[in-house]
Amino acid sequence: MTGLLAAAAVLTAPRWLPARVVALRRRVFEGVNGDHAITFPNAEFGPDRFLEVYGHPAANGRSRGAGLSDLFWYWLSPGPEVHQEHLEEGPRYDDAARTTRALLAGPADALSAAAARCAGRVLDERAGGRATLVRLRDLMAPVWAEYFYELVFGEPCPRAARDLIVGHADDVASALKCTGLRHPARRARLTRYLARRVAAGDVRRPLPASLSPAERVHYLQGTLFTTGVVQMSEAMAHLLLVLAQHPEVAARLAADPDDDRYFAHVLDETFRLYPLFGIAHRVTTGDIALDERTTLPAGSVLCFSYPDYHASGHDRPEVFDPDRWDRVPARAAHHIPFGVAANRPCPAWRLSPLALRAATGEVLRRVTLHSTAGHTRSLPNRGPCLLVRVGEPLPPRRLAVLGALLRLRDRWEDVWRSVVQLVLGTVMVLHARRLRLAERYFDTRDDRGCPVPHRPPHTQETPE
Numbered sequence: 001m002t003g004l005l006a007a008a009a010v011l012t013a014p015r016w017l018p019a020r021v022v023a024l025r026r027r028v029f030e031g032v033n034g035d036h037a038i039t040f041p042n043a044e045f046g047p048d049r050f051l052e053v054y055g056h057p058a059a060n061g062r063s064r065g066a067g068l069s070d071l072f073w074y075w076l077s078p079g080p081e082v083h084q085e086h087l088e089e090g091p092r093y094d095d096a097a098r099t100t101r102a103l104l105a106g107p108a109d110a111l112s113a114a115a116a117r118c119a120g121r122v123l124d125e126r127a128g129g130r131a132t133l134v135r136l137r138d139l140m141a142p143v144w145a146e147y148f149y150e151l152v153f154g155e156p157c158p159r160a161a162r163d164l165i166v167g168h169a170d171d172v173a174s175a176l177k178c179t180g181l182r183h184p185a186r187r188a189r190l191t192r193y194l195a196r197r198v199a200a201g202d203v204r205r206p207l208p209a210s211l212s213p214a215e216r217v218h219y220l221q222g223t224l225f226t227t228g229v230v231q232m233s234e235a236m237a238h239l240l241l242v243l244a245q246h247p248e249v250a251a252r253l254a255a256d257p258d259d260d261r262y263f264a265h266v267l268d269e270t271f272r273l274y275p276l277f278g279i280a281h282r283v284t285t286g287d288i289a290l291d292e293r294t295t296l297p298a299g300s301v302l303c304f305s306y307p308d309y310h311a312s313g314h315d316r317p318e319v320f321d322p323d324r325w326d327r328v329p330a331r332a333a334h335h336i337p338f339g340v341a342a343n344r345p346c347p348a349w350r351l352s353p354l355a356l357r358a359a360t361g362e363v364l365r366r367v368t369l370h371s372t373a374g375h376t377r378s379l380p381n382r383g384p385c386l387l388v389r390v391g392e393p394l395p396p397r398r399l400a401v402l403g404a405l406l407r408l409r410d411r412w413e414d415v416w417r418s419v420v421q422l423v424l425g426t427v428m429v430l431h432a433r434r435l436r437l438a439e440r441y442f443d444t445r446d447d448r449g450c451p452v453p454h455r456p457p458h459t460q461e462t463p464e
Contacts, residue, residue: 037068037281038296039303045290047312047334053288053296054280054304055342061283062086064442066301068281073441074432075175076226077184078191079218081441082211084347085227089285095208100223100347102205103151108354115355118146118157119362127367127387131394133406136237136383137173141166143359144232148224153197154204164190168221169229176230177380178425179417187221194221228348231276235356237383238274239267242320243360244369244385249322254364263357265322268330271337273320274377275306282343307377309334366390370399372407380417384410 040054041047053059063069063086073080080086084100087093122143127134145165149157157165168190174180195217198207207216243250249266256262281303288296296302311317313334314324338349346352363369367387374381384406388394394402 037066037301037303039279039305041305041308041312044294047309049290050304050309050334051336051340053290053302054282054336055340056288057342058284058286058288058298059282059302059343060089061285062088063283063438064088065283065299066281066438068301068303069438070436071429071432073437074428074435075172075182076222077182077437078187079215079222080437082215082219083222083227084219085223085344086438092208092210095210096219096223097344097347099205099208099219103224104348104351106151111351112354112358114150115143115147115358116362118150119143119359120366121146123362123366127389130389130392131402132367132387134385134387135381136240136385137233137379138170138382140233140236140240140359141169141229143236144229145169145225147232147355148228152204152220152224153202161193164193165225165229169226169233172226173230173234175428177378178421178428179380181424181428190225191217191221194225231348232352232355234276234379235271235352236359237379238276238375239270239356239360240363240369241371241373241375241379241383241385242266242270242273243364244371245375246320247368247370250364250369253360257361257364260357262322263360264353265325267353267356268325268335268337269320269322272310272314272333272335273318274375274379275310275337277306278377280304280306280339306336309336368393370403372403373410374414380421381410381413 041050045053063073069086073086076083076086082092082096084093084096087096122139126132126139126142142162145162146157149161149165168187171180171183171186175182195214197203198213198217198220203220208219211219243253243266253259253263253266281301284296284298284300284302286298288300290296311334314328338346338352367389369385369387371383371385373384375383386399386402386406388399393399
């Protein structure tokens, strides 16, 4: 009997084990901030108050005083202290934000053409056969590595530079999803490359003058070649995976590539179901009165849940339905794919839709997409998908067999991957807590990021 129960547990593991492990991982990460974090929306203050609190002038602290900051700085090293997302308010942030806007600016036609060009090169290189099995995030990472390289340096991206950027971005993304540990030496190779290019004056826009030479390199690496490449690769993987699993939507886009309105609806629905951020945390720099009985004191850690907010106020929120945006304007819905204007919206809010649309057009012009893999917001499986060359369809029976095998492989990978995520996530939480990167930084720096004369005890260990 024991043997039968054990066999049944093993055979049914894909149905129950991943969900159990996800719940355990959630408990681990909830413990990072202890009892000092407040998540919105919640039972008392629902989605109707979400934007009010998110956009409050006092909800503007980025890293100082949040237990989660040590973990995110750990994941985003090197140079998380000058990553635009983690810079505190002040001249250094203003300088970095101006530089980012300048690097991401340009005529819409030129930004779109560059995305199409980069996507076409990578697709011709990696998906040239009749049928190719890929991981969409891995397929798209070289596209956006080349794209952001062109935006930064104003020239085509050499293969060696692309490999450095992709290796770094993949290392960050894998650590964030707890599917792999960090590899600081791999990240440092890109740092050294960028340092040489910055020293040679190759960047097409001036870098923030308020940052030191080393900080300028870290700003460039973190903002453009970490967040830019990772987030656009994730966005494109989500978009292509929904097209693979909703062929009628893909067919409509392919049949009318100039239909900007329908593509916007597809993109809005993709970001609604699969927001790129799970939780955004902020630290209050002043008191926030919620009502006559409740005030959030300065120093409170606020966690804003994008998935919970995006799921509220919609009919059948679990269903992918681009046509819902014909009935509800995006601005009137619970929908903030690029954050909120009152609290540092994503600097790529204009560029991203243009570039994603152009790259998607290149994909649909070349291949049809097919996938039976699981699709979750965090996308730890990196989006398994079969690409079939346009005009050379596979026989339906063969396609069905490949789909069944893909689904079976993905479900069993999910069992092993969920255990790996639990173990590695716990290891990294504990390591980040020991290193205390953010806490140490703010113990030894003033509000402008300048060193203070006194260095507290127990900080002799080098963080990296």
